[in-house]
Amino acid sequence: MSGNKNWIAGAWRPSASGHSFNTNHFGAWPRSDGMDVAAALAGIEEASASWRSQSPAARADGLGEVLDYWEDAGELEEEFATCLDLLPSALWDARKAALALGDEYIARPRDLGPRSPTLARAAAGGLGSALVRCVFPALLEGRGVLLLSDADAPLVATLFAELFDAAGFPPGLLALLHDDASTSARAALASERLGQVALAEPEDRAQALVRIASESSVPPPGWAGAQDLSPPGKLDWQITPTRQRAALVLLGDDPQAAARAVCRQAFGPALPLSGQGTGAVGRVYCHEQHLSAFTSALLDAVDRLERPGMLFDSGLASHIGRISQLGLDEGATLIRGAYGAFTGSQRRMRDAILVPSVFTNVEPLMALAKTDRPAPVLSLLRVTSDSEAQELGRALPSAAFPSR
Numbered sequence: 001m002s003g004n005k006n007w008i009a010g011a012w013r014p015s016a017s018g019h020s021f022n023t024n025h026f027g028a029w030p031r032s033d034g035m036d037v038a039a040a041l042a043g044i045e046e047a048s049a050s051w052r053s054q055s056p057a058a059r060a061d062g063l064g065e066v067l068d069y070w071e072d073a074g075e076l077e078e079e080f081a082t083c084l085d086l087l088p089s090a091l092w093d094a095r096k097a098a099l100a101l102g103d104e105y106i107a108r109p110r111d112l113g114p115r116s117p118t119l120a121r122a123a124a125g126g127l128g129s130a131l132v133r134c135v136f137p138a139l140l141e142g143r144g145v146l147l148l149s150d151a152d153a154p155l156v157a158t159l160f161a162e163l164f165d166a167a168g169f170p171p172g173l174l175a176l177l178h179d180d181a182s183t184s185a186r187a188a189l190a191s192e193r194l195g196q197v198a199l200a201e202p203e204d205r206a207q208a209l210v211r212i213a214s215e216s217s218v219p220p221p222g223w224a225g226a227q228d229l230s231p232p233g234k235l236d237w238q239i240t241p242t243r244q245r246a247a248l249v250l251l252g253d254d255p256q257a258a259a260r261a262v263c264r265q266a267f268g269p270a271l272p273l274s275g276q277g278t279g280a281v282g283r284v285y286c287h288e289q290h291l292s293a294f295t296s297a298l299l300d301a302v303d304r305l306e307r308p309g310m311l312f313d314s315g316l317a318s319h320i321g322r323i324s325q326l327g328l329d330e331g332a333t334l335i336r337g338a339y340g341a342f343t344g345s346q347r348r349m350r351d352a353i354l355v356p357s358v359f360t361n362v363e364p365l366m367a368l369a370k371t372d373r374p375a376p377v378l379s380l381l382r383v384t385s386d387s388e389a390q391e392l393g394r395a396l397p398s399a400a401f402p403s404r
Contacts, residue, residue, distance in 0.1 A: 004026075004027055004028060004029050004030075004154075004158070005030060006030050006032060006036055006040070006175075006176060006177050006178060007158075007161045007165065007174070007175055007176040008036065008039050008040045008043055008172075008175050008176075008177075009039065009040070009042070009043030009046070009047075009171065009172040009175070010043070010047075010165075010171025010172045011171075013030075013039075014030055015030035015031055015032050015033070015036055015178075016032075016033070016035035016036050016039065017031070017033055017035065017036075019031040019033075021151075021179075021180035023151075023152070023153075023154065026153065026154055026155045029149075029154045029178040029180075030177070030178045030179075031178075031179060031180055031183070032177040032178055032179045032183065032184040033179075033183050033184065033187060034183075034184075034187035034190075036177055036184065036187075037146070037177065037184055037187040037188045037191065038187075038191070040146050040175035040177055041117055041146060041175075041188070041191055041193045041194070043172035043175055044117045044144030044145070044146060044172060044173060044174075044175055045117070045144070045193065046172055047144060047170050047171060047172035047173040048115070048117070048142070048143070048144045048173065050170070051139075051142060051144070051170055051173055052115060052142035054142075056103075056140060057103075059139060059140050059142065060103075060140060062169070062170075063136055063139060063140065065167060065168075066163060066164055066167040066169060068167075069163070069166065069167035069168075115141055115142045115143045115195065116143065116193060116194060116195025116196065117143055117144040117145065117146055117193060117194055117195060117196070118134075118135075118138035118143045118144070118145050118146070118194075118195070118196040118197070118198050119146050119148065119185070119188045119189070119194055119196070119197045119198070120134040120135055120138065120145050120146065120147045120148070120197075120198045120199070120200075121147070121148040121150075121185070121198075121199055121200075121201060121209070122134060122150070122157075122199070122200040122201055122242075123150055123200065123201040123202060123205065123242050123276075123278075123374075124150040124152060124153035124156045124157075124276070130160075130198075130200045133198070133200050133240045134198035134199070134200050134238070134240070135147070135174070135198075137198070137238075138196060138198060139173070139174075143195070143196065144172070144173045144174065144175070145173070145174050145175070146175050146177065146188060146194075147160070147161065147174065147175065147176045147177070148176075148177055148178075148179065148184055148185060148188075149176065149177070149178045149179075150201075151178070151179060151180045151181070154178045157176055157178075158176065160176075161174060161176040182208075182209075182212060185209060185212060186212055189209075189212060189213045189235070194235065195235065195236060196235060196236040196237075196238065197209070197213070197235050197236070197237050197238065197239075198238040198239075198240075199237075199238070199239045199240065200240045200241075200242060200278065201241070201242055202241065202242055202373050202374075203241045203372075206239045206241065210237070213235065241372070242278040242373075242374055243278070243279075243372045243373075243374070244279075244280060244281065244282030244283065244371070244372055244373070244374050244375075245265070245279050245280065245281050245282065246281065246282070246283040246284070246285060246392070246393055247261075247262050247265065247281045247283070247284045247285070248284075248285050248389045248390065248393050249262075249284060249285070249286040249287055249290055249294055249389070250287055250386045250389060250390075251287045251289060251290070251385075251386055252386075253287075253290065255286075255290040255293040255294040255297060256293065256294075256297040258290075258294060259294050259295075259296075259297035259298040259300075259301055260297065260301050262281055262284055262298060262301075262378070263298060263301035263302055263305070265280060265281040266280060266281040266282065266356070266376070266378045267280075267302065267305055267356040267376055267378075268305060274356060274376040275356065275374060275375055275376030275377070275378075276316070276374045276375060276376065277374060278374060279374075280374045281378065282371070282372075282374065282375065282377065282378060282379065283362075283369060283378075283379050283381060284378065284379070284380050284381065285381050285383050285388075285389040285392050285393060286380060286381065286382060286383065286389075287383055287384075287385070287386065287389065288382050288383065288384055291380070291382050294380075295335070295360060295380060298358065298378075298380075299335065299336055299358065302336055302337075302356055302358060303336075305356065316373070316375055319371075319373060319375070320375050320377055323367050323368060323371050323377075324357070324359075324368070324377065326366075326367045326368075327359055327362065327366055327367055327368035327379075330363070330366045330367065330368075331361060331363070331366075332359045332360070332361050332362045332363075332366060332368055332379070333359065333360050333361045334357065334358075334359055335358050335359070335360050336356070336357060336358040337355040337356050337357030337358060337376075337377075355376075356376045356377075356378070357376065357377045357378070358377075358378045358380065359377070359378070359379045359380065360379075360380040361380075362379040362380060362381050363381065364381060364392060366379075369381060
């Protein structure tokens with residue numbers, strides 16, 4: 001088992017320096033640096049030759065076996081699904097997507113070059129999506145993957161790596177490093193062994209990593225030597241921003257059923273994430289004839305939630321505070337929760353427990369209606385017709401119809 005360690009070359013290891021960092025909820029974790037990155041990339045390189053020699057179909061089957069193991073793991077299924085924000089019902093969808101990617105490579109063979117390793121990083125609430133969007137495509141192409149955990153929730157990435165380990169995936173092909181800041185990211189971006197960067201996280205975090213790659217190449221602490229440095233412009237970047245979804249409640253919908261569905265999609269059922277997962281509903285465009293009944297049923301569903309969720313993102317609390325205060329100033333009304341209310345007076349903001357919050361009287365031009373960062377805050381917007389709801393929904397590619 002991991003024991004709060006890095007996963008390098010098929011073994012769970014402490015950081016090479018012996019240093020660690022602490023999180024209030026998850027204990028002490030390795031503070032990785034350039035030495036850990038070098039060891040992880042060396043392990044990936046050693047494991048990659050036999051993996052690259054397999055056909056795309058064989059690689060797709062291997063990834064499908066990881067999902068099959070997940071589904072067959074009994075109690076582990078619920079644990080992984082909850083922590084990775086990928087519900088058991090979505091496992092087959094993920095497997096189908098992986099197989100479809102394999103079929104695409106078979107149908108359209110192309111020169112993928114040296115297929116150097118991929119650096120993958122995902123926000124804690126986005127790791128479920130990262131299965132398909134970041135990690136699977138790289139592995140299907142024959143690349144190894146160096147996964148960096150979210151410093152606010154390193155346990156989530158560890159569960160992800162344990163899944164591949166327990167399923168018998170080729171040791172070393174997937175490596176996991178923990179770090180409390182950006183040291184390991186800087187070291188990886190400076191390595192001549194790296195060929196691709198795949199991110200599934202909020203845009204501000206992704207932009208920060210792009211800025212790091214654009215800085216002048218200076219060997220980070222613990223790095224082996226200047227011969228391992230290369231210009232960041234050689235990297236292939238694949239960025240998938242994590243965003244909220246919008247729900248549409250149309251005239252022909254059942255407002256009570258829609259309210260229950262929206263509550264699940266906004267604040268659960270993966271309660272530890274509480275709205276911080278990729279694709280969580282953050283806005284509702286509700287037909288005015290249903291707004292009263294929908295709102296009443298929604299608040300009842302929110303009150304029945306088992307518990308609030310942990311805050312993973314250290315910058316999310318201040319972001320919520322700024323956006324919510326601006327929303328109140330613009331005329332929105334807070335009808336459940338409190339944007340500044342964190343339970344546990346001794347908790348730091350980054351380790352706070354969030355209370356799901358609901359705003360009404362939100363207008364399309366307000367900041368609350370424009371924010372895209374997944375958070376346990378739901379905004380209700382009144383629309384006068386189905387066509388208005390659908391027009392607003394078309395402006396948001398991730399719009400959902402919760403009651404259909």
